[in-house]
Amino acid sequence: MIVNMQAGATDSQIDHVIERVKECGFQAHVIRGAERTIIGCVGSGGRRTELEALLAAPGVEALVPIAHPFKLVSRQLRAKPSEIVVRGIAIGGGRPVVIAGPCSVELREQILETARAVRAAGADMLRGGAYKPRTSPYDFQGLGQEALDLLVEAREETGLPIVTEVMSTEDVDAVSDAADILQVGARNMQNFPLLRRLARASRPILLKRGPSATVKEWLLAAEYLLDGGNPNVILCERGIKTFESELRNTFDIAAIALAKELTHLPVVADPSHGTGRRSLIPAMSRAALAAGADGLMIEVHPCPERALSDGPQSMDLPGFASMMADIRPAKAPQHARP
Ligand code: PEP
Numbered sequence: 001m002i003v004n005m006q007a008g009a010t011d012s013q014i015d016h017v018i019e020r021v022k023e024c025g026f027q028a029h030v031i032r033g034a035e036r037t038i039i040g041c042v043g044s045g046g047r048r049t050e051l052e053a054l055l056a057a058p059g060v061e062a063l064v065p066i067a068h069p070f071k072l073v074s075r076q077l078r079a080k081p082s083e084i085v086v087r088g089i090a091i092g093g094g095r096p097v098v099i100a101g102p103c104s105v106e107l108r109e110q111i112l113e114t115a116r117a118v119r120a121a122g123a124d125m126l127r128g129g130a131y132k133p134r135t136s137p138y139d140f141q142g143l144g145q146e147a148l149d150l151l152v153e154a155r156e157e158t159g160l161p162i163v164t165e166v167m168s169t170e171d172v173d174a175v176s177d178a179a180d181i182l183q184v185g186a187r188n189m190q191n192f193p194l195l196r197r198l199a200r201a202s203r204p205i206l207l208k209r210g211p212s213a214t215v216k217e218w219l220l221a222a223e224y225l226l227d228g229g230n231p232n233v234i235l236c237e238r239g240i241k242t243f244e245s246e247l248r249n250t251f252d253i254a255a256i257a258l259a260k261e262l263t264h265l266p267v268v269a270d271p272s273h274g275t276g277r278r279s280l281i282p283a284m285s286r287a288a289l290a291a292g293a294d295g296l297m298i299e300v301h302p303c304p305e306r307a308l309s310d311g312p313q314s315m316d317l318p319g320f321a322s323m324m325a326d327i328r329p330a331k332a333p334q335h336a337r338p
Pocket residue numbers: 103129133184185186187208238273
């Protein structure tokens with residue numbers, strides 16, 4: 001439920017309503033706008049009938065039910081898009097952010113060469129997997145802490161903030177020490193203990209959509225992070241399972257536009273996993289941006305044919321540079337400094 005206060009409501013009227021909301025068993029999320037204050041009443045144990053009586057309290061204009069099962073992420077509660085700033089780079093601030101780098105960190109030279117090249121091409125952040133969720137236990141599983149150290153070295157040299165996946169609650173502290181944004185992989189979107197732990201992490205979270213998750217389930221997974229205390233969540237559409245078999249996944253562009261309609265959180269798009277095919281990435285990147293995406297996450301490798309994971313969907317360095325020239329012509333990158 002949302003309590004809309006009147007435009008001229010006083011601080012003491014607002015404080016009184018907040019008190020009553022809490023007495024009714026709800027958490028009060030107060031959003032102070034330029035004109036009026038609204039109070040989101042959220043929680044599972046609240047007494048709704050008692051809350052509804054607040055319509056009679058001084059300064060209250062209306063009580064409006066939140067139409068969706070997700071509350072804190074919903075645009076109904078917060079109409080203004082959220083902007084998440086990482087080392088001076090704004091995600092959701094209007095200018096699309098490009099996160100680029102290899103699927104996995106494999107070698108010192110590989111990650112440093114990629115970091116330099118994607119920076120020169122205009123990327124804003126560097127990605128690279130240290131802990132890899134692989135379908136087969138026999139596939140490359142990532143270099144773990146060694147990869148985190150290499151990512152830190154790449155950031156020190158290029159200034160690019162680091163995005164990398166955290167797969168387990170045990171690794172949250174170590175990954176937070178190195179990374180600027182913690183990625184929750186598609187397979188972990190509904191790993192609720194991990195989400196609860198990340199809600200207490202000191203870093204923003206990039207939450208990938210599960211391969212079989214509806215948009216509602218995706219937003220409810222984000223709700224876990226906000227409900228647990230982390231408001232800095234970036235959603236990432238990365239394709240879903242459908243009956244289509246020519247492509248690795250079906251890149252769900254409508255879900256990008258829909259998520260932008262339903263939530264104030266920034267939404268980025270990953271056409272690399274979304275298609276599984278390098279040749280489709282430029283077209284799907286343009287499509288994602290046209291649908292309203294706040295940024296792109298693109299896999300890039302200096303030699304895709306030698307990549308230890310996701311080579312067929314990785315762009316090479318010249319390919320990435322020419323795509324960037326196309327999607328961001330003559331615009332200077334917004335580089336952060338180390
Ligand atoms: C990745 O980003 O390399 C990755 C494993 O992505 P996803 O979780 O979307 O499959």
